[in-house]
Amino acid sequence: MGEAVSIVTVFPDLLGTYGDGGNAKVLAARLKLRGIAVTELEVRSSDPLPQGADIYLVGGGEDSPQVEASKILGKSRALHRAVEAGSYVLAVCAGLQIFGEYFVDAEGNEVPGLGILDCRSVKMPGARAVGELLVRAELNGGEELLVGYENHGSSTHLGPDARPFSKVVAGIGNSRTAKADGVRYKNVIATYMHGPVLARNSELADFILRGVFGDLPTIPDRSLSRLARQLHQERVGAAMKSHKGNLRNRVASGLKGW
Amino acid sequence: MSDTEIRKSVWSTSERLVRKQLALLAARASAGALRFFKLGQGQSLPGKIALRIDPEILSELVKTIDVVLVSGTNGKTTTTALLASGLERSGPTVTNAGGSNMTGGVVSALIGGLRSHSQATFAALEVDEIYLTPVARSIKPKAIVLLNLSRDQLDRTQEVRKIARRWKSLLGELPGAKVVANADDPLVVFAASEVLDVTWVAGGISWTEDSSGCPVCTGRITFSGGSWQCECGFQRPEVTWQLSGDLVVASPAGNIALELNIPGSFNIRNSLMALAGCACVGVAPEISKNGMAGVVSVSGRFQTYQLAGTDGSVMLTLAKNPAGWVELIAMVDSWVKDRAIVIGLNAKLADGKDPSWIWDVPFEIFAGHLVVVCGERATDMALRLRYAEVEVLVVPDPYSAIVVASKKKADVVVLANYTCFQRIRKDLERSGSPTRIARALDGINGFMSKRSK
Numbered sequence: 001m002g003e004a005v006s007i008v009t010v011f012p013d014l015l016g017t018y019g020d021g022g023n024a025k026v027l028a029a030r031l032k033l034r035g036i037a038v039t040e041l042e043v044r045s046s047d048p049l050p051q052g053a054d055i056y057l058v059g060g061g062e063d064s065p066q067v068e069a070s071k072i073l074g075k076s077r078a079l080h081r082a083v084e085a086g087s088y089v090l091a092v093c094a095g096l097q098i099f100g101e102y103f104v105d106a107e108g109n110e111v112p113g114l115g116i117l118d119c120r121s122v123k124m125p126g127a128r129a130v131g132e133l134l135v136r137a138e139l140n141g142g143e144e145l146l147v148g149y150e151n152h153g154s155s156t157h158l159g160p161d162a163r164p165f166s167k168v169v170a171g172i173g174n175s176r177t178a179k180a181d182g183v184r185y186k187n188v189i190a191t192y193m194h195g196p197v198l199a200r201n202s203e204l205a206d207f208i209l210r211g212v213f214g215d216l217p218t219i220p221d222r223s224l225s226r227l228a229r230q231l232h233q234e235r236v237g238a239a240m241k242s243h244k245g246n247l248r249n250r251v252a253s254g255l256k257g258w
Numbered sequence: 259m260s261d262t263e264i265r266k267s268v269w270s271t272s273e274r275l276v277r278k279q280l281a282l283l284a285a286r287a288s289a290g291a292l293r294f295f296k297l298g299q300g301q302s303l304p305g306k307i308a309l310r311i312d313p314e315i316l317s318e319l320v321k322t323i324d325v326v327l328v329s330g331t332n333g334k335t336t337t338t339a340l341l342a343s344g345l346e347r348s349g350p351t352v353t354n355a356g357g358s359n360m361t362g363g364v365v366s367a368l369i370g371g372l373r374s375h376s377q378a379t380f381a382a383l384e385v386d387e388i389y390l391t392p393v394a395r396s397i398k399p400k401a402i403v404l405l406n407l408s409r410d411q412l413d414r415t416q417e418v419r420k421i422a423r424r425w426k427s428l429l430g431e432l433p434g435a436k437v438v439a440n441a442d443d444p445l446v447v448f449a450a451s452e453v454l455d456v457t458w459v460a461g462g463i464s465w466t467e468d469s470s471g472c473p474v475c476t477g478r479i480t481f482s483g484g485s486w487q488c489e490c491g492f493q494r495p496e497v498t499w500q501l502s503g504d505l506v507v508a509s510p511a512g513n514i515a516l517e518l519n520i521p522g523s524f525n526i527r528n529s530l531m532a533l534a535g536c537a538c539v540g541v542a543p544e545i546s547k548n549g550m551a552g553v554v555s556v557s558g559r560f561q562t563y564q565l566a567g568t569d570g571s572v573m574l575t576l577a578k579n580p581a582g583w584v585e586l587i588a589m590v591d592s593w594v595k596d597r598a599i600v601i602g603l604n605a606k607l608a609d610g611k612d613p614s615w616i617w618d619v620p621f622e623i624f625a626g627h628l629v630v631v632c633g634e635r636a637t638d639m640a641l642r643l644r645y646a647e648v649e650v651l652v653v654p655d656p657y658s659a660i661v662v663a664s665k666k667k668a669d670v671v672v673l674a675n676y677t678c679f680q681r682i683r684k685d686l687e688r689s690g691s692p693t694r695i696a697r698a699l700d701g702i703n704g705f706m707s708k709r710s711k
Contacts, residue, residue, distance in 0.1 A: 013470040013478070017409060017417075022617025022642075029645045045478060062417045065471035068478070130413050131611075149612045151412060195614050199641060224644050231637045 004037035005212055006053040010079070010095075011045040014069040018151065020059025020092055022196035026205050027055065033219045045069065049078035054212045056082055060093030060151075060194055063106040070098045070113055083116055088208050089188040092197060093152055096182060096190035097121040104154060117183045117190060118159035124175065128153045131246075132239035133171030133193050135181045139207045145169070146201045147235040148193020156192075158183060165191050170243030187211060200235050202228040274314075281312035285369045301358035305365030316361070316396040319368045323352070324539045325381040325397050327390065329425075330405025330446070331418075332582045333528045334359065334384040336520065337405060339556040340532035342382035344546030345539070349379030357557050359386045364393055380539060387421050388414070391428045394435070401436040401538035402429075403531050405461060407445040408468045408581040409618075411610030418445065418468045425449035436538040438531060441497045444486060448473040459534050460484075460500035462527040465581035467618070499534045501526065507533060507543065514543045517551040520560050524585040558683040565660065565686075570668035572660055573597075574683060578609065578675040580618040586673065587623060593671050594627050598663035601643075602633040602656050602674030602682060609676050616642045624648040628666060632659035633678040657685040 009016075009024045024040060031038040043049055045068065049056075056079060061069060073079055079099075083089060089099075097103035100113045103121035113121075133150040136143045146166065155175035158164060164174065165182030173181030173192055182191035189208070191197060198205040202225070210216055219225050285304035292303060308315050326345070328338045335357045342353035352371030354364055364383055372378060385393045387407070394402065404425065407418050415421060422445040429437060429450060439450035440461030445468070450456050463469075463481075472479050475490035487493035502508035505516040507530055518529055529550055536546035555561040563572045577583045590599070605613045613635050625647040631640045632653055640650045653659035656678060663670045674682055 013467060016467065016618075018412065018612070019614035019617035022614070025617065025645055046480075062419050062468075062471070064419065064473070064476040068471060068476045128416065130416075149413075149614060151416070151612065153416075195612075196617050199617065199645070224641075227637065227641050227644055227650075231641050234637050 004039045005031055005055070005209070006039040006041065006050075007055045007057065008050060008053040009040075009042045010049065010056055010058045011069050011072075012042050012059070013044045014065035015059040015061040015094055017062060018060045018093065018149070018194035019196050020057070020095075020194060023057050023059070023090060023092070023198040023205075026196065026198040026202075027057075027209065030202070030205055030209060030219065031213075033221055033224070034217050036213060045072055049073075049076060049082075051078065051081060052085065053082070053087060055088045055090070055208060058089065058091040058095030058098065060095065062094075066094040066098065066103070067105050067111050069094075070103075070111060073098065074112065074114055079114060080116060083186055083188055086187055088211055089190075090198070090208065091188065091190040092194050093150075093192055096156065096192060097154060099183070099188065099190055100156065101159075117185055117188065118161035119156050119183055120159070121154040121156045124153055124155035126176065129155075129172035129176075129192070131171055132235065132242050133173060133181065134169040134236060134239035134243070135166035135171075135173065135191075135193070136169055137166035137204070139203060140210075144201075144203050145236055146193065146197070146204055147232065147239050148191070148195040148197045148200060150192040150194070152192055156183075165189055170239045195235075199228075200232055202232070277312045278315060278318050281308040281315050282369060284308060284311055285366065286373070289366065289370060301356045301366055302360065302362035303366070304369065305362035305367075308365050308369060309362065314396070316365055316368070316393070317398070319365070319372060320381060320397050323378055323381050325383060325399040326401045326403060326535050326539060327394060327397070327399045328382070328384045328403045328405065328531075328535070329387055329390045330403075330440075331387065331408045331410045331579065332585070333405050333524065333531075336525060336553075336556045336559060337403065337528040337532050337535075338382050338384040339553050340529050340550045341403070341535050342380075343549035343553050344532055344536040345380040345382055345541055345549070347545045347549040348536075348541040350375040350377055351380040351382055352378045353382045354384060355557060357384070359384045360389045361393055364389075380541075382535075388424075391424055394428055394432060398432065399435055401438060401535055402432075403438040403535040404440060404446045404450060405528070405531060406440055406443045406463065406581070407449075408465045408579065409615060410579040410581075412615075413610050413612045414607075419471075419473055422446070422449045422473055426452070429453050438534045438538060440531065441495050442484075442486075444469040444479050444488075444492070444494075445473055447495060448492070457499065457534050457538065458495045458497045459531055460497045460527075461531050462524065464524065464585045467580075499530055501530065509533065509537075509543055511537065511543050514547055516547060519551060519554045520556065522560075522585065522589055558679065561683075563686040565664055565670070568664055568668065570664045570670060572664070572670045572672060572686060574672050574674075574679065574686065576676065576679045577601075577673040578679075580615050583619040583673075587620065590671065590673065591623055594624060596667065597669040597671045598630065598667040599624065599627065600630045600632060600656075600659050600663045600670060600672045600674075601639055602659070602672065602678035603631070603635040603639040604633045604675060604678040604681075605635045605638075606677045609678075613638055613675075621646040621648060630659045630663040630666075632656040633674065656682045660686075 100119040164180035285308035289304040354367030441458040472488040
């Protein structure tokens with residue numbers, strides 16, 4: 001696709017409930033700010049996915065659009081080929097579930113996923129997971145704190161071939177017992193963090209861009225970088241605080257039970 | 259028999275009456291106390307207390323009244339105001355103008371309203387999308403007006419489609435209720451698809467991203483030329499109420515020329531829904547439209563305030579989700595040249611705790627302009643705008659933000675989401691004293707000097 005970095009947003013008409021379109025906006029802006037050319041494509045579900053793009057973004061969606069998206073992607077195998085060819089993929093929430101072996105629909109039936117990731121998503125026992133999600137992920141050889149917002153009713157269980165994307169510090173992530181969020185495989189990053197995750201975590205955005213482009217020049221707009229850092233810190237602080245509040249509630253309700 | 263069953267069975271008619279009177283007394287006393295001690299607006303607590311004492315208070319209150327409920331994601335408060343002023347032309351009408359639209363708020367409004375309008379013939383009540391089920395079950399309304407469904411407060415409502423399914427099963431339980439439904443919104447049509455007495459209105463749709471997946475078959479809905487359809491056969495029903503000119507409504511009762519004094523094409527659509535709602539309880543559009551002309555601002559929406567100590571004005575608008583923003587953007591686009599823009603964002607329970615939706619709004623239209631950003635989540639909004647190449651000034655305190663904006667251009671437009679909007683409205687109504695402005699400016703100077711260091 002020439003010199004420009006190409007970014008494809010997959011089926012915004014079916015997957016994009018939680019502002020996931022923002023991830024494409026952030027990636028494109030962070031390239032443009034550095035003077036790097038970018039091609040942005042929003043591909044609706046009625047159109048075929050282009051091959052050979054650098055980055056594919058797959059967002060969150062409601063139950064029945066998720067089933068429909070999985071059906072189309074399973075048939076076209078466009079994302080299978082992209083992953084094998086080494087394209088970067090960010091799959092969020094329903095996107096994560098679609099990439100696995102199967103997930104469940106509104107009625108609780110198992111629906112086949114793309115089978116790219118060795119994971120299975122089933123109805124989560126107990127309440128829906130809704131709230132700030134704070135994780136530690138290995139990026140650039142070190143650990144980074146990342147923060148997002150999760151809102152899902154399924155839990156995702158990893159098979160032996162899958163590696164979680166991150167360790168959960170606060171919030172739920174893949175399941176109430178796993179203490180892990182998402183899946184990492186080849187250049188696929190799958191996570192339950194929306195928010196959108198790349199707006200709140202510019203480190204993760206730049207990690208993906210570095211993978212595609214190589215070394216990145218510094219963004220000259222320093223006030224934007226400062227604002228991005230400030231938002232990250234604010235949300236990390238809020239996630240810690242809500243986590244402490246939850247712990248206190250759990251202890252209190254535990255005591256009441258006695 | 260369980261305890262509750264025994265308790266229920268021994269309730270004679272007189273006890274019912276006593277319980278109802280006690281509930282009313284407690285609600286009125288608590289409303290008075292809240293007012294006296296200036297504790298909030300006291301909108302839902304009295305109703306909650308009354309419900310605690312008499313769980314059946316809601317159906318008791320409306321026994322002799324024709325009730326029309328209004329629900330949907332956007333336009334509830336404005337449509338309810340239009341509906342109430344339309345009905346008022348035909349008979350005394352109670353309404354929950356404060357916008358308190360969950361069960362407690364509806365009960366409070368009815369108790370308060372029936373005190374001053376003891377002979378009320380009608381009630382026009384807006385109800386939260388989720389609370390429509392319990393409220394409609396108790397009230398058994400004459401008519402329900404269903405406006406639209408799109409993403410809003412997903413941390414609380416989870417999925418838009420779930421609400422549509424819930425509405426559908428609710429309407430199945432209420433065979434006597436007439437339904438006025440927006441034919442342009444596939445999710446609303448799905449919810450009302452099995453209703454016997456339904457009036458389809460061309461209520462408009464500004465945001466189709468949440469309804470492009472078909473609610474019937476998981477296929478996709480295609481929108482074109484003002485209509486929509488899915489391969490499975492699910493399609494836009496034939497409407498009987500629609501716009502046939504700028505302000506002309508074609509209805510089963512003939513053509514009606516509208517007179518409206520609130521801005522925005524979406525409000526023309528809202529008045530269409532309100533006219534059809536009035537017709538359901540026997541109030542003809544020729545009568546109700548005269549009442550609607552008297553609506554100039556609705557609970558602060560589109561209200562213009564004078565900013566104390568300046569020549570400028572402040573116009574307040576509510577923008578709380580992508581669909582609402584998309585509706586406003588055409589208007590804002592023409593304002594941005596000669597007015598300063600303030601955007602406020604909070605993420606309290608009533609706003610939804612997850613403001614991810616700001617990334618769905620095409621803020622790129624403000625590119626190159628300066629926007630003053632305020633509210634608890636000002637940083638989220640500021641970064642969103644910066645990525646859209648908008649110049650941003652962050653002033654977290656809303657009132658100070660307005661004062662700062664008024665220094666750039668005399669006239670200011672404020673767009674804020676729910677709790678931020680309420681806070682600003684209160685501030686603007688209370689302001690007016692030059693000392694308050696001076697104090698706000700002091701705060702800003704402190705803020706600026708801190709930043710420049």
